[in-house]
Ligand SMILES: Cc1ncc(C[n+]2csc(CCOP(=O)(O)OP(=O)(O)O)c2C)c(N)n1
């Protein structure tokens with residue numbers, strides 16, 4: 001049995017709320033009106049109809065929601081109010097109070113207009129559960145074999161986008177392989193791979209426009225790849241040479257690009273998140289057709305900045321999409337030691353943010369969810385949270401040996417059974433867009449590109465010493481002038497202690 005009730009408008013009337021309703025079923029509503037008739041005839045005072053009816057209860061203030069409770073009908077139904085849809089729940093029954101004759105009757109007066117909205121009372125002492133028994137489900141489009149999950153909701157993916165996402169993921173993997181080896185050979189000071197998480201950055205980047213601003217952590221270089229940052233630019237930054245955008249003043253992998261709307265990465269976790277909300281708020285003020293996308297890891301949600309950012313974004317209605325890569329680990333700390341909640345996704349509603357959990361190893365699911373989230377963030381001017389479930393297949397960084405705290409079997413399982421690259425490849429092959437020949441050409445081209453870029457970056461001049469002190473202040477303050485002088489004198493006195501390839 002389905003009935004629907006539409007709330008058309010509400011107003012204060014002599015201290016009472018007057019609810020104008022249209023109901024599609026005369027059995028439940030004395031002011032029944034068929035949907036085809038003029039709406040002016042169907043308005044009714046809820047207080048004299050539905051609210052006094054034993055069949056329906058009203059909860060919430062203004063145009064929030066109806067709940068329905070009836071002993072005569074067990075079936076649940078959907079109530080639409082003010083454009084929102086709610087499913088009737090058991091909770092509706094709690095809104096009915098017994099009258100003097102022991103009959104259930106609804107009394108709106110049992111609620112109170114607390115600051116922030118009306119709250120109804122209950123005689124039951126119910127503590128909310130810490131976390132629900134059933135974990136939040138994960139949206140996916142493709143299964144492990146690259147087949148569509150039946151009746152999935154997804155955005156259209158063109159051949160161009162599908163192939164660009166795939167080759168971007170392979171580029172990232174290739175770059176990671178060679179850069180990681182270069183670090184092991186002592187040619188780079190530090191490196192950090194994205195193995196196993198390639199889909200999150202590439203497919204999300206594909207779902208955005210180049211006007212959307214990115215504030216990321218450090219495991220999302222795929223976004224830059226998508227936007228056109230060249231392998232040479234990656235190499236120059238990692239080698240800290242004169243061509244690198246940071247002039248050697250940042251650790252490797254701390255990329256940034258003003259042209260590509262990608263804010264420079266900073267090492268302290270979560271600092272990018274409140275900043276992202278501030279940037280999003282500025283887009284809102286300027287009425288820009290763009291949003292901010294902020295990336296971070298599961299471990300980063302333990303920082304206060306994450307929580308400040310979520311609340312800040314919610315109350316300021318900032319158009320920001322938060323994308324959390326839940327890869328199971330924060331260096332050696334597993335998620336089970338990081339939080340007691342059902343991951344990250346459940347934290348969104350606590351801040352009033354619409355949220356979704358997505359299979360982070362499914363490029364098409366990430367693409368669809370991010371496209372939708374972007375649209376919601378911009379059209380509705382609100383923040384959205386996406387939790388991308390994935391796994392960090394590589395070590396945390398070149399300063400880590402993850403076999404000290406997790407089994408090789410576990411790593412192998414994720415590497416072989418849940419590879420996001422293999423999954424997308426199966427899909428594009430099945431579509432007839434990709435074959436063995438394309439694959440080998442892509443690999444040999446990328447191998448050459450990356451090897452050449454590394455060799456070139458390694459040989460390039462290092463930035464001049466002066467850059468250590470430049471580019472922060474327009475006019476160098478006296479303390480920095482003194483420090484530069486002191487450094488030059490020290491280099492002159494102890495030349496053997498300073499790198500010979502840094503021009504003075
Ligand atoms: C404020 C702060 N605390 C600690 C660190 C050291 N640290 C660097 S990365 C990291 C783990 C972060 O894990 P997560 O956010 O899950 O990202 P993942 O490395 O898994 O991608 C930690 C603790 C830091 N950089 N900043």
Ligand SMILES: [Mg+2]
Nearest residue numbers: 297298329330
């Ligand atoms: Mg992590």
